[in-house]
Amino acid sequence: MTLVPIVRKVRGAQRRLKEARMFAQAMRSSRHPILAHIIPTRRCNLSCAYCNEYDRVSPPVPTAEMLRRVDQLAGLGTTIITISGGEPLLHPELESIVRRIHDHRIIATVITNGYLLTPERIRSLNRARLHQLQISIDNVVPDDISKKSLKVLDQKLRWLASYAEFDISINAVAGSAMRNPEDVLTIAQRAASLGFTVTVGLLHNGSGQLAPLTEEVRIALDRVLALRKPTFSFVRYDRFQHNLARGLPTEWSCHAGSRYLYVCEDGLVHWCSQQRGYPGIPLERYSAADLEREYHTVKSCAPLCTINCVQKTAILDELREHPRETILRILSPPDSPMDPTQFPFLVRVFTWLFLGSRNRKWFSNLALRVLRLK
Helix, strand or coil: CCCHHHHHHHHHHHHHHHHHHHHHHHHHCCCCCCEEEECCCCECCCCCCCCCCCECCCCCCCHHHHHHHHHHHHHCCCCEEEECCCCHHHCCCHHHHHHHHHHCCCEEEEEECCCCCCHHHHHHHHHCCCCEEEEEECECCCCCCCCCEHHHHHHHHHHHHHHCCCEEEEEEEECCCCCCCCHHHHHHHHHHHCCCEEEEEECECCCCEECCCCHHHHHHHHHHHCCCCCCCCHHHCCHHHHHHHCCCCCCCCCCECCCEEEECCCCEEECCCCCCCCEEEEHHHCCHHHHHHHHHCCCCCHHHECCHHHHHHHHHHHHHHCHHHHHHHHHCCCCCCCCHHHCCHHHHHHHHHHHHCCCHHHHHHHHHHHCCCC
């Protein structure tokens, strides 16, 4: 008998508490990064035709330097650090970086193509106290555009289901380059059957903007977005995907460079992976003044942006600044606003406690004390 399911549940409860702390900190203040991406290596073992974030030759960033960057991000108050690439599993001491993030009480996540996962590597990530691992899967059968395929990765997914003590998220990718639009639904259903969280990513061009979707892809995407989702989850908030699939802009405030940081392999801070060069300041010199400036900087690329990570951080700021309106948007179908009386019971309870009650300040202070933030 394996103890993995029991450990997964215990650590899962610890992760939910950590996520609650992250959420409370985001609601309390806008003066720290919510999420930062760090790149320990630009090298990748694959060469997907649409990707502009890899090469085949770059050496890994020295571990000591990566640990310094983690410490610097902790000093800025960062609450989530995601390690990506390139392919992060190619870094020889990835687990040391994950452990350093965990030791700062920061949420540690990894985005990988999954090819290098083995049972022992999964156990090693367990020991490092990884919070979440995400794999993007582009198709069911590999082709000349992408080898990140369900056929190739299904054994890796089964190993994750058997051995991982951390959360698993599968990003089913949709885009006009897909030869079989129904693949996105097949991938999502397989991930859900293994108990994994399912998200949807849209293929973008070199500037992070949407490549126009065909009608077949839009139909498949709508079917995935219609899958049942937990009430308290960012995967419910599909306003961006709904609009992008139809070529429509989304009005939102992008806070890249402030609430979201992309730190490249050279240690420079950029808005995101698709807008490298702005502001291009070394992390060691990045300050509260930089965070404040970039919070208010208008990004012309925002209306048709497909960078999901940046959008998720913006949702938290929308909740802090316009809680009632944002809750309504999160819970309502895209084209049909929901009556607040139809909200799920727990949502109505939390709304009453923190937004509608005369005692909301008392409840807020209590929550901060429970989460050890006050």
